[in-house]
Amino acid sequence: MGKKILLEKEHIEGIRYFDTYRKNGGYAAADKAFKMSAADVVEEVKKSGLRGRGGAGFPTGMKWSFLAKPEGVPRYLVCNADESEPGTFKDRYLMEFLPHLLIEGLLISSYALGSERTYIYIRGEYAWIEDILDEAIAEANRAGYLGQNILGSGFNCQIYVQRGAGAYICGEETALLESLEGKRGNPRIKPPFPAIKGLWDCPTVVNNVETLAAVVPIILMGGEAYSKIGLGKSTGTKLISACGNINKQGVYEIDMTISVEEFIYSDEYCGGIPNGKKLKACIPGGSSVPILPANLTLKTAKGEARMMTYESLADGGFPTGSMMGSGGFIVLDEDQCVVRHTLSLARFYRHESCGQCSPCREGTGWMEKILHNIEYGKGEMKDIDLLWDIQSKIEGNTICPLGDAAAWPVAAAIRHFRDEFEWHVLNPEEALKRNFGLAHYADPIEVAVG
């Protein structure tokens, strides 16, 4: 049984409101943190080994320690709640049911970083959650946990919620800052990094919702204790939003000690695949990360069981591995068409590319058109190689990671499911009527290593 830390109190009725949250031990971490010095709070987070939950998995404590602290310049903490990755909906769950957990985490982090004005940049489509957060902030203000001279510490902090306008690209931290400043949401060119020059050219830390919420249990139990949960460098618990062909879709909190197999088939989590179908493929970390065929989902190329940890999911690099990403766990059963699936992702990235740098602007559209041709029976064999070439020229050559995120799913689909693409090209009429099916993917065949 996995340990629940973040979602421990989610079942309590009325936990959304301040009084219930307070009665159930809420804001105890804030009380504790305000007795510590700001540097000690950062030190605890460093000790906890907490890694960014937004996708990149960068150690949070290290990110915080990079924050420049020039005299007389305000510093900002921005919470990235622009969760728009297809397959990822964990932050929505957290904010909708436990808004005060986020507010508390933000308050502690703001105190640690010295941010007196803290922003939550929330996805435009989450309109009702903005209301929930606004209400929670008002409650916290009334209770004295926000505003002037919080808990007599002399520290002032106010949290503002800003809604985006429905752009995936604004989840990229510098595009988010541009959008927050009221400009067009184009990613900035790095360096300078936000820790030096961020919001309004001031030092800024941008963290994911789940990362900031995780600061609360870290302060409560101490960084040491938190770092003992999980495997290796994947410390603590992670929210996984599972969807696709599974019996129980939803948000699960795992403590990163279980295997992927257990996560998919155990009744405690996804509960297996409906109608007795077989697993065909899995995207373990949201639409941007490489898709894995069934055999590589359950076992690494070395034959070890694949675990739900940052390291194990990335084992084998891109040839045979994937990434933890943002924890959007998408399962495809034997009835799903990988080409169609890749097309729908390519369409998404084409639509969401900001159009700033040329490889991503032009390449995403080109990939979508080719995939559309292959899916609808107009593809040629050379298109598959062309697709591979286009993705390789987008990857790594763009300003922000959206180009990589558009290239990786296409690359992985061709890498692992090339025969399905070829089948589409060779049997265009059949491909319109039925799906390729499972073929050999679910068989525990030997995987060529290297």
Next chain:
Amino acid sequence: MSEQKTFKVTIDNITVDVEAGTTILQAARKIGGDVVPPAMCYYTRLQHSGGYCRTCLVRVAAGSTADPRPMPKLVASCRTPVMDGMVVENITNPAVLEARKGVVEFLLINHPLDCPVCDQAGECDLQDLSFNHGAEATRYEFKRRTFERIDLGPYIQLHMTRCILCYRCVYTADQVAGKREHGVLDRGDHSQIATYIQESLDNEFIGNVIDVCPVGALTDRTFRFKNRVWFTKPVEAHRDCPTCTGKVRLWMRGDDVLRVTARKDQWGEVEEWICNECRFEKKKVSDWKIAGPTRVDRHSVISAGHYTNILKPNETFSAIMDGQKPKQLMDIHDVSEVNNVDLNEIKGPATGATFDGNPKSSGVNVTDIKTGEGRNLEGTDSTNPNTP
């Protein structure tokens, strides 16, 4: 911090000393020659420009002497500052050339390639780029993105189909013209330069967007379709202008001033911004004090047609012909042999009517230069004020 430090940078095995804070691209320009990465969106005189087109990608093989690790990805040389002891690979690294080739292909997939009818042809950065760094053919087999032509006031026409979204005109309007009335709308491959609600750009320095445009997306309506740039002779000239410095380059054919632009340096960048009056209104030789012919150093066809460095053939024609004089093969005549129309009488573009017994009539594709604004569906233009 204020002390002047110089950094040693090695680009393609050539070491150069540059000031701290210089970008890799500027350091490469200091060396010159083939090691200079191409730049489509970067503009030295425009702050924050660069980093978008990705044609200037280079590999940093060693970050600095203090931290000699290579950078994991190719970096945009126009926006990456140099460090002491940095080692950069440009043309010596096949991966860089391959990536650049890819970028050129991406830039061209939605470009109409209408160079034969484009006014920018001959001085187009994209032409030079694709000639120098691109592949022979595209692999793109789909319909290209198109837009309607839009007249942004009396002087500038926007042909968004040709645009490569370098953002230079946006920064120019921000930083030079002072009041920006256009920007980028939408996103992805349907993003466009637009004024949102169609209106004219009427700042007195807005004409400079034509000079900074690397392609033929923003063109001078007073010059459109009047001539090809390689037939016109560049001449340095100046006048006492109350608004700008008045230092310009005239593009002349015979005694006619066909076009006025700002002076550009060897990287195709404007040296001094000029005002709209100088650019669009002063089209007579008498308006200007002419200093002399311009020598254009750049590679493209505009450097043809100089007055200087004229090469004479070693052998004369008669020497090749063994002392024989060349026979006149073609008779160039003044009067049409079809219906005896005096060709010198035709003014402006000739049409069918000209030879239909109405020799004085010429093509009516002239719009009023002062009133044209908004969509230009016919795509006609030319605002030729000299035609009747």
